[in-house]
Amino acid sequence: MSEVALAKPSPRLEEARCYHCGNTCDNHVVFHDRKPFCCEGCSKVYQLLDDNQLCDYYRFDENPGRQQLEGDPASSEYLDNASIVRSLLDFSTSGMAKVTFFIPYMHCASCIWLLENLPRLHAGVMHARVDFLKKQVAVTFNPTKISLREVVQVLKNIGYEPLIDIGKALTKGEKSSTGKLLTRLGVAGFCAGNIMLFSFPEYLGLEEPMYRQLFGYLNLVMSIPVVFYSAGEYFDSVRKSLSERKINLDVPILLAILTAFSRSVFEVLTETGAGYFDSLTGLIFLLLAGKWFQQKSFDFLSFERDVNAYFPLSVCKVSQDKETYVPLDHLQKGDKIKIRKNEIVPADCLLYQGKAELDYSFVTGEAVPEQKLPGELLFAGARLLGSAIEAEVVRVAQKSYLTQLWNEAKNLKARKSGIQTFTDAVGTWFTPLVLALAFGVAAFWWPTSVPRAINAFTATLIIACPCALAISYPFAVGHAMRWLSKVGVYLKNADVVERIAQSRLALFDKTGTLTKPGSRGIQYYGTELYTADLQALAVLSQQSTHPLSKQLATFLKPHAKPIKIENYEELTGKGIQALVNGHWVRYGSATMLGIAQPVGHHPKVFVEIDNQSKGYFEFQSGFRPGLADLLEGMKTRLQQVWLLSGDHATEKEALQDIFKEWSGMAFTQKPEDKMQKVKELEPFRPMMFGDGLNDAAALQVAHVGVAITDDTLTFSPGSDVIVEGKNLYRFPAVLDFAKGTMRTIRISFAISLVYNTIGLTFALTGNLSPLVAAVLMPISSVTMMLVSAAGTWWYGRRLVA
Amino acid sequence: MEVIFIMIAISLLLALGFLAAFVWSMKTGQNDDLYTPSVRILFDEHQAGTNRIELDNDISQSKSH
Numbered sequence: 001m002s003e004v005a006l007a008k009p010s011p012r013l014e015e016a017r018c019y020h021c022g023n024t025c026d027n028h029v030v031f032h033d034r035k036p037f038c039c040e041g042c043s044k045v046y047q048l049l050d051d052n053q054l055c056d057y058y059r060f061d062e063n064p065g066r067q068q069l070e071g072d073p074a075s076s077e078y079l080d081n082a083s084i085v086r087s088l089l090d091f092s093t094s095g096m097a098k099v100t101f102f103i104p105y106m107h108c109a110s111c112i113w114l115l116e117n118l119p120r121l122h123a124g125v126m127h128a129r130v131d132f133l134k135k136q137v138a139v140t141f142n143p144t145k146i147s148l149r150e151v152v153q154v155l156k157n158i159g160y161e162p163l164i165d166i167g168k169a170l171t172k173g174e175k176s177s178t179g180k181l182l183t184r185l186g187v188a189g190f191c192a193g194n195i196m197l198f199s200f201p202e203y204l205g206l207e208e209p210m211y212r213q214l215f216g217y218l219n220l221v222m223s224i225p226v227v228f229y230s231a232g233e234y235f236d237s238v239r240k241s242l243s244e245r246k247i248n249l250d251v252p253i254l255l256a257i258l259t260a261f262s263r264s265v266f267e268v269l270t271e272t273g274a275g276y277f278d279s280l281t282g283l284i285f286l287l288l289a290g291k292w293f294q295q296k297s298f299d300f301l302s303f304e305r306d307v308n309a310y311f312p313l314s315v316c317k318v319s320q321d322k323e324t325y326v327p328l329d330h331l332q333k334g335d336k337i338k339i340r341k342n343e344i345v346p347a348d349c350l351l352y353q354g355k356a357e358l359d360y361s362f363v364t365g366e367a368v369p370e371q372k373l374p375g376e377l378l379f380a381g382a383r384l385l386g387s388a389i390e391a392e393v394v395r396v397a398q399k400s401y402l403t404q405l406w407n408e409a410k411n412l413k414a415r416k417s418g419i420q421t422f423t424d425a426v427g428t429w430f431t432p433l434v435l436a437l438a439f440g441v442a443a444f445w446w447p448t449s450v451p452r453a454i455n456a457f458t459a460t461l462i463i464a465c466p467c468a469l470a471i472s473y474p475f476a477v478g479h480a481m482r483w484l485s486k487v488g489v490y491l492k493n494a495d496v497v498e499r500i501a502q503s504r505l506a507l508f509d510k511t512g513t514l515t516k517p518g519s520r521g522i523q524y525y526g527t528e529l530y531t532a533d534l535q536a537l538a539v540l541s542q543q544s545t546h547p548l549s550k551q552l553a554t555f556l557k558p559h560a561k562p563i564k565i566e567n568y569e570e571l572t573g574k575g576i577q578a579l580v581n582g583h584w585v586r587y588g589s590a591t592m593l594g595i596a597q598p599v600g601h602h603p604k605v606f607v608e609i610d611n612q613s614k615g616y617f618e619f620q621s622g623f624r625p626g627l628a629d630l631l632e633g634m635k636t637r638l639q640q641v642w643l644l645s646g647d648h649a650t651e652k653e654a655l656q657d658i659f660k661e662w663s664g665m666a667f668t669q670k671p672e673d674k675m676q677k678v679k680e681l682e683p684f685r686p687m688m689f690g691d692g693l694n695d696a697a698a699l700q701v702a703h704v705g706v707a708i709t710d711d712t713l714t715f716s717p718g719s720d721v722i723v724e725g726k727n728l729y730r731f732p733a734v735l736d737f738a739k740g741t742m743r744t745i746r747i748s749f750a751i752s753l754v755y756n757t758i759g760l761t762f763a764l765t766g767n768l769s770p771l772v773a774a775v776l777m778p779i780s781s782v783t784m785m786l787v788s789a790a791g792t793w794w795y796g797r798r799l800v801a
Numbered sequence: 802m803e804v805i806f807i808m809i810a811i812s813l814l815l816a817l818g819f820l821a822a823f824v825w826s827m828k829t830g831q832n833d834d835l836y837t838p839s840v841r842i843l844f845d846e847h848q849a850g851t852n853r854i855e856l857d858n859d860i861s862q863s864k865s866h
Contacts, residue, residue, distance in 0.1 A: 056845075060844075113844055116841070116844075131833070131834045131837055132834075132836050132840065133837075179827055179833070183823075183824060183827045186824070186827070187820065187824075190819065190820045190823070194813070194816050197812075214806075214809075218809070
């Protein structure tokens with residue numbers, strides 16, 4: 001009857017799994033070497049590996065291959081361009097060149113093995129080395145035997161296509177700051193350990209002056225690199241903070257460090273004591289350990305990609321019928337360019353040849369593609385769906401509408417005063433309090449005994465150090481970051497945990513955020529339709545501009561044939577009816593056809609042929625599962641939940657069905673509208689959920705910007721958090737966890753005050769011996785670390801449950 | 802008891818030696834990737850010069866067990 005199987009196919013019991021990629025083969029098995037493959041693509045990769053004796057690939061992991069999907073692959077002609085090649089290579093000499101690629105698909109041991117055996121696939125490749133956590137491979141090759149383009153082609157052939165973008169080429173020069181921190185930490189650790197060793201005699205009651213001096217001087221010398229090199233960051237931080245007239249937590253810490261150092265140096269030089277070098281260097285070591293613990297980064301994600309990374313690396317320029325590929329930044333106003341199917345429009349340009357069908361969803365959020373005719377302006381960032389077009393550049397990428405918006409958002413973010421973090425708040429009142437206490441104590445003892453007064457003064461400054469907080473905070477948020485990554489929520493840096501806990505309002509984008517891209521489908525329910533009926537519907541739906549008709553038209557496109565239509569009538573907003581080949585065909589809403597309204601919020605289009613109701617097409621909105629609970633959960637915790645969509649209001653009712661208590665809904669929001677709205681709501685510390693370019697500016701400006709991705713490596717600019725779409729439903733639990741982490745930090749701070757008080761009783765009476773300090777310090781630090789680990793573990797268990 | 806001076810000196814030298822080794826390892830980038838080497842050691846080394854076809858036969862024979 002009908003050629004399209006409109007009812008759901010029933011699952012088959014025994015389905016072959018592709019030897020290469022592990023997907024089920026459905027109806028279509030390809031055999032090679034007596035092994036089943038799901039498609040020609042997978043089979044080809046197997047053959048390639050087999051020819052090169054690389055079949056061990058299948059030994060290390062189950063079905064490690066990637067399904068080779070059909071589709072227009074992006075052209076790699078631009079890799080022939082010399083200046084682009086130069087910008088991508090790490091270095092090159094005659095006979096040897098090195099390049100580092102980011103390979104998103106890398107996910108298992110087989111991948112590592114195959115990529116490092118790349119030399120076996122081509123003689124020109126000399127060496128390949130993988131960094132798995134970063135998902136990078138560094139390939140050394142001989143440019144006289146193989147070109148960069150060919151290297152990329154080999155990688156594509158085995159299913160490991162590199163992701164190349166301008167952003168990557170630009171950020172190559174980044175140096176690892178973790179390395180520097182680790183070196184400082186190492187130096188601090190070595191010196192602190194040795195100083196502790198040499199301090200033992202002092203604890204155990206050494207009295208012989210010669211040895212006392214010896215150990216004293218040794219300790220002094222060893223502490224110099226620790227104070228001035230390892231703790232170097234604290235000097236910079238305090239200088240910066242004071243120049244901004246603010247007091248952050250590093251001020252009292254540096255005060256304590258310098259006081260301890262100067263007093264210790266004084267004591268050793270005047271032979272009046274042994275100093276506090278052990279506590280001092282131990283403290284610096286623990287502080288740096290905290291910083292290092294906090295610094296975890298997810299290298300396989302990129303939070304820093306900006307607009308430039310989204311644009312193509314090169315553009316096809318047309319001049320006098322010749323086509324050349326030029327780098328994007330060489331493009332100028334007035335240049336004529338050619339854009340092919342599936343390519344991104346690289347600059348604001350004027351269409352002059354061809355009819356453009358553009359997908360702006362990534363830019364405006366509008367799900368329905370736009371048609372543009374010659375003479376119309378095309379904005380940069382859209383993807384071309386139809387056949388190739390030619391256009392003239394009006395504004396280059398750097399000046400395009402999108403980049404302007406992006407830059408504006410970045411400037412706004414830079415100027416933001418920012419809510420004070422907990423640690424900064426503590427630092428602000430802690431410092432004056434400690435100074436007041438120290439001067440008070442000095443004044444108290446001064447009349448009695450000046451040395452004792454100085455003793456008490458310096459001891460107070462040393463012991464009343466909020467170092468416990470400085471240790472518990474980074475360890476707690478560091479743990480928090482790791483816990484969150486276990487549920488697929490990745491933070492840009494550890495401070496974001498606090499921002500999440502501070503937020504009081506959530507904003508959601510619709511397309512791509514609340515809906516899952518690609519999951520929209522049209523499903524038919526009812527009696528099977530004849531081919532002729534489908535053809536009739538196909539033709540009729542093409543006549544209407546109603547969004548549902550247009551989607552139906554695309555869905556039924558395979559059936560479209562030129563048929564004569566008579567008595568065509570469109571009842572706006574309700575449906576269509578016409579006489580097609582003698583049959584009376586109608587489709588539209590339930591009310592138009594006089595059918596009882598069925599349950600459910602998906603839009604439905606009912607079909608009636610010759611006055612007989614046949615069935616209906618259901619337009620699945622593709623909302624993510626668990627949406628109702630997510631929105632409910634967010635509302636309970638945050639009091640306000642908003643919707644900001646770039647799309648039309650067609651699904652307003654569906655959204656209200658799912659969740660009734662939206663604090664506000666706005667549709668047809670352009671990117672700058674979204675950014676504006678987020679700015680307006682700034683006092684509530686908004687958490688914005690979005691994806692794609694059209695949300696980029698809003699994400700930048702929000703207190704917390706959460707980027708949703710379904711393919712973890714797509715563009716997620718300006719965000720503080722990246723979350724996989726399938727884990728979005730966890731966000732209410734994430735909020736609870738963030739608040740729990742902050743609670744843990746506050747509790748640990750309260751505990752540290754207890755230690756401070758104990759220490760102060762010794763310091764205020766001028767009795768702070770090095771032994772007491774050396775005992776109190778490690779105990780309080782270790783307590784902090786334990787409390788922060790235990791607290792985050794407690795809340796973390798609830799998170800992953 | 803004066804030997805303690807020599808011992809202190811030696812222990813310091815030892816410690817400095819370790820510190821130097823640590824700084825050298827940081828500078829030569831040995832700590833940049835701590836994960837991949839753990840996977841890499843599980844791979845077999847194919848000896849250079851071995852007849853590839855022979856090797857492949859060995860592998861397929863062991864696979865068929």
